[in-house]
Amino acid sequence: MKLPRCWNCKHQFAWKDLCLRIKPCPSCEKSQYLTKESRNNAFLFTPICSIFIVVMLSINVNNSITACISAIILFVIYSLLPFIYQFTNKEQPFI
């Protein structure tokens, strides 16, 4: 898996530049927008945690264990998201 590059100067982003929010390129300072494909891929990850919580609650697993494992799943998802990002020069419509 590779981290994305700037659409303008091909600067390779560092993971820490992308994990909390997408910042402008540190090299050319151009704004970065997610391509429609990478945004759709990111949306596929978001229900994983909710599905997990529903399953754990339905089989009566202890709430604190569920919360703990959910936090780990969320951390892993947010750690992996930057690797599926691809950037373009303008914001693309959602649909």
Ligand SMILES: [Zn+2]
């Ligand atoms: Zn750049």
